[in-house]
Amino acid sequence: MSVELWLPALARFEPAHPLRPLLARADRLDDGPRGYLAGLTAWFEAPQPLPAGALTRELATGDAGDALWMCADPAWVEPDMNGARLLACGRMQLTAAEAAALAEPLAPLFGEQGMRLELTSPDRWHLRLPGDMAVPAFPAPEQALGENLLQHLPQGTEGRRWRILQNDIQVLLHQHPLNAQRRAAGQPPVNSLWLWGAGTLPATVATPLRGVVSDDPLLRALAARAGIEHRVRTPTPGSRETAAPGMAPTDAAAHWLIDLQDLPAQVIADAWWPMIHTLARQRPLHLSFASAERWELRPWHRWRFWRGNRA
Structure with a gap:
């Protein structure tokens, strides 16, 4: 029932960033793929190199x-x-x-x-x-x-x-x-x-995800080819695409990927932190960084006060 968060390189998050206390209380996982294209392979099975x-x-x-x-x-x-x-x-x-x-x-x-x-x-x-x-x-x-x-x-x-x-x-x-x-x-x-x-367009694309939130055309194209829902973070004026900047936690259900890896860390703190904080109290989160580090955070982990506030 986890929600996947794709985030920028870990080094971009200063010690005072609100995400740091979450990492301090989360469980460290093995490193995942590093970089943008490699990161896509963590969630989508498609021909390589990607068409x-x-x-x-x-x-x-x-x-x-x-x-x-x-x-x-x-x-x-x-x-x-x-x-x-x-x-x-x-x-x-x-x-x-x-x-x-x-x-x-x-x-x-x-x-x-x-x-x-x-x-x-x-x-x-x-x-x-x-x-x-x-x-x-x-x-x-x-x-x-x-x-x-x-x-x-x-x-x-x-x-x-x-x-x-x-x-x-x-x-x-x-x-x-x-x-x-x-x-x-x-x-x-x-x-x-x-x-x-x-x-050429692949006949099929497979994914365990149920939906994605992203402004990246290739990520949303993979989602569309896999037959899952895809929403833009910031719709352009006049666009009919479904937006999700204020999506409720109930919408970000099991196996949705929220793609923030192209955003500055400060924008995540200012615009996305309320949603992340709420999700962390309601559902397991998988946090994957563009620099390959990964953590798993469960709602009860917030009681791990003995771990402090710095990852």
Whole structure:
């Protein structure tokens, strides 16, 4: 009857954070997976590497079908002495008009390769690929952020086509006048696309969960494919999606996953702590941190005063 909480890396929680006393009284479990993509495997059984493109396209538009899809997330790269580094990917705060303007010179480039660029949303783009196209493994954004891009581009003869394509994308976007406007406005440029998550929609996804609360499209896409309920934490204006920022403990029943791992620790203390505190008094909680540490907390553990208030 536990509720699963997915939290940021443990080091982000200061000693005075209200979560610390809970950990001091909880039972330490063996470490789980570390990081975002690995963390998803703790709750979902799906093909690996995850076909993130097909899953998120299906969640957004319902038209993934049996086609081969790939994420093409708007990104910001900056040159340095050793090449270039990926500094941001997705969530670039693009408007629909900005996304369309940036995509315009890219569409013919992809068309020459037999690919079709789809602007699923201003910040989430997809490539529809020919079904027989061989696609090398590309790392997810979390694996490449802050690192030299040359370390993560496909190598060898098979990867040459994709390295050339990546270079052409960056040349076209670097020259785009919109990026000069964004820099002048104090916004990061969108001067690259990060290609990853190629694959077709899996026939099935299995999970022990009954529902998830998350703003992460891939997590909610997995939940949708597994046939379980999924709610957003913060719905966008005009959205019809079910929100859950104030979900009652009775709603967060057995085997719901509440995904907070992308939030600052202070936001969790300010906005989510009342719900966590109430849940801790009513149901067993499994607390899984992005840095792999895990604890189990049961309602009666709050009487373990002898353990103190620091984990």
